[in-house]
Amino acid sequence: MVALYLFLDIALSVASVDAWPTLSSPSSISTAATLALPTSANALSSAPTSTNPCGPVAAYYGQHEAAWDANNMDSWLNTWWERSSSAIHANRYGFAGAFGHWAIGNPDFSCQDDGSTSDCDFDPCANHIMNINSEAQQAYYVMESLKGLHTYFTGLREAFELSAIAAALSKDAWAETFYKDKDVKSVAALQEILNSCQTIVGISASLAALGGEVAGAIGGAANALFAGGAGATTPLMSEHQDDTFQKSADLGGILSNIVIGAMKSFTSANNVLMEGQKYQNVGDLRTYLSGGAFVNFGGVDKNLVTNATNAFLIGQAINQLWRTQKIFIMGGGACGDGQGIGSGPHEAMVCRNGQAWYLYYWQEDSHKFVLNSHKWGWVSSPPGADALGSGDYAGVTIQDVINSSLDAYNFAGYNYDNETAFARVQSVLKHQRANPGAQGPSWEGTFTIPVCDVSATINSTDYYKTSILLPYGMGNRPVWCGPVCGGDLGKTQQFIQAANMKNFRSPKHLCKHAPGY
Secondary structure, three states: OHHHHHHHHHHHHHHHOOOOOOOOOHHHOOOOOOOOOOOHHHHHHOOOOOOOOOOHHHHHOOOOHHHHHHOOHHHHHHHHHHHOHHHHHHOOOHHHHHHHHHHHOOOOOOOOOOOOOOOOOOOOOOOHHHHOOOOHHHHHHHHHHHHHHHHHHHHHHHHOOOOOOOHHHHOOOHHHHOOOOOOOOOOHHHHHHHHHHHHHHHHHHHHHHHOOOOOHHHHHHHHHHHHHHHHOOHHHHHOOOOOOOOOOOOHHHHHHHHHHHHHHHHHOHHHHHHOOOOOOOOOOHHHHHHHHOOOOOOOOOHHHHHHHHHHHHHHHHHHHHHOOOOEEEEEEEEOOOOOOOEOOOHHHEEEEOOEEEEEEEEEOOOOOOOOOHHHHOEEEOOOOHHHOOOHHHOOOOHHHHHHHHHHHHHHHOOOOOHHHHHHHHHHHHHOOOOOHHHHHHHOOOOOOOOEEEOHHHHHOOOOOHHHOEOOOOOOOOOOOOOOOOOOOHHHHHHHHHHOOOOOOOHHHOOOOOOOOO
16 A cells, blocks of 8 residues: 555656656657656656665765766756756746756745745655656755755855954054054055955855865866855945045944955855856856865855954955055075074064074154164064964964965065955966965965065175074164175065165165165
């Protein structure tokens, strides 16, 4: 009796569903899509049993990216899409509805972001339509991927609903913490961070999908998420192009509005993609699901994403302020020094590949008529550097500043700008080389503090070369009496310009001859 009941139930359900062709026999596809589904005999042979209550589809549980690739799912989905275009257009929910109709017998499967908590749910266990499908494995993988992508967009939206994005940049006089130049300059340069918002939002969008992993086989999908998230910032940025930032401005409030607004706008991509349309010309659903990006998606780590976003925003804001002052990175000699070119401040050092790099601020006395040696200034810790690594700025460290700046310099010298930053993130995601969001603010280009490699001076005869590097301290004034950067005058001149020291006489005050920069 149980078998007979199951037979009748399957037969009635099959009769109520418009029949769909399988991809294994393309010549049998009719324009009316009226091919019969498997016969009742086949249905019974594929029915759940006491030993396998979920039916044949249970064999495909525990899916992962490698299984997607092993079954050539990107190509399979593309073929299904192309051959089912009329059904996709005919269904009110587009692709999601058409595929849900074919895969599980539900033409109202929508995966829409409309407040419903169940419109993307499906239970493959004992679903007779899926179990009698000769392509049950492919149907199951795509259905799980649709649910995963929907979960991604939902989690991304929730992560930015209550998050205190850029709160540290909304506090009174936050900028004075990182800006203490003797000359009161315009800090309208902070507007540059608006341009960096595109890259930051894109990084956060890809991080929400990748977590702490490198893109791997899903590089195409990660790149699409990056581009989609970045594109969502464009209309919001235009609203603030006329803002003039002062040091006490509520930069945090402006950035928060842009980032949260962009993220919420980006989640609207869910509905566009589920319907089978392209989102911002980045690609349609096939791009976002490529490589099995969401076939086994565990959800958005909201704390990871919001903390990373905050760290990137804070890092970019500090970088813009520091780039208006005499702040720079110098090094290239052996870790531990002892090579005759002085010794830098070990409290602000990074040792990379056996080379030591130091973060400096050439501080000047704020009094115009100083008659002692302090008139030449001295090297000290950059303003606000002591606040990094704790409290509101716990997500950014001095080591992040140095490492990020070194990587930016190694790639583009003193010409690393926002366009370069955007292109670099796209490239590493697409080619599966790195996960910028997981790396955090040490990622290349978050900071672009000017770098001078003085290792070439080790074997030089430059006058006063033992004072090229000095520790912090009032009265400690480095002396650079030659082409200290790479042993090249052109590079040294570029460094001096980038570090805001053009026409600044202090580093060459004790030189016998004009060093040429």
